[in-house]
Amino acid sequence: MPFSIQTAVLTFSLLSVCAPALADQVQDARLEGSLQTALALNRMLNPFRIEVVVKEQRARLSGEVENEVERQLAEHVAQATRGIEQVDNQLRVNPGLVERPLELRAYAQRLEDATLASVIRARLLWSRTTEKASIEVQSSEGVVTLRGKVDSAEAKELAGVVARTTEGVHLVNNLVSLDTAAMAKARENPVGAPTGPQPSDSWVVDKIQNSYRFSRNLDGLNIKVASTEGMVRLSGEVVSSEQKTIAVEIARQIIGVRGVDADLLKVATKVEG
Structure with a gap:
């Protein structure tokens, strides 16, 4: 013992x-x-x-x-x-490493373009306007080309906006065309009408926050997002009224969002030095 x-x-x-x-x-x-x-x-x-x-x-x-x-x-x-x-x-x-970094930078650029295209595809899938659109996304050194057919002029325009506002994109060639037959069918079911089960509030918040993070126009870290049964509340601070408008519009077009309250999202006041 x-x-x-x-x-x-x-x-x-x-x-x-x-x-x-x-x-x-x-x-x-x-x-x-x-x-x-x-x-x-x-x-x-x-x-x-x-x-x-x-x-x-x-x-x-x-x-x-x-x-x-x-x-x-x-x-x-x-x-x-x-x-x-x-x-x-x-x-x-x-200094003799010049050739190898050039080769690796080309490889890194290919990876970056693949990532950029994936980010844009994901953002299109999160939007109620483009979630079902068949849009092909290609990126080459930050130049993005969109191809495919959509059922509304709004979807074509939004696809271009999503691509242009994605961090890392330098230029967008929007070659998306309008499908007249699909447009006629889409008129019977307006874009704003629910087309499936309401996603969870955590899913909605995650997709809005990611959209902010991937956007070149916003500092997503300063915007707080909450959702209750699809009613989204934004709070925090942005640097301009334009940023506030963009934040509201990005949130509004996410699938499952039924409304956006941005009263608590403040515009920073400039302090004269």
Whole structure:
């Protein structure tokens, strides 16, 4: 029995010592992942193989970049990562990397175009006006081309607006055409009429928030969204009355939205300096 008590005490002591160390390792791993993600999402840095090691909130960067500007940028990204207290920048500058980054940047651009097209397709699916429209979306270096047929001029126009207002889009070629037969059929069932079960309020809020996040016209982080049985309430702050109008219109066209109350969405007042 005494042996068992001693063993238990020893085990407890070891756990007491190891628990903080384990928590630190988990925290370091999370910071490592956050920093690697930030570097991968940076357009200038994602072509380079930058290794990251984080220990006790200190990040060590190693690998090679093409020039000193990119070396300093990587350090700034690390310093801006929440939780990183110090940065040991061991990145080497190698001008001979020019060819490889060009190849990888082309690959990164293809991925970015694919992502951009997917974002636009998703936004079209969330809209009551274009959810059933057969619209093909293609992106090449930020130039988006829309093709297909829709049943109303409103759907064609909205498709173009959705594409143009998506962050990362430089130009839109709206080649969507009007299907006269479908237009005649659509007149029998107006766009505003419910066509299916009411989506959950959490779904509605999520799609509005994502639409704000993907829009180049809004700072979605400053807009709070709530929904009760499809009645949406917007609150927070925007920088102009134009932004408020855009926020209301984006919310209004989401599937399941029955009304939008934006009385609590305030326009920031300018302070004269």
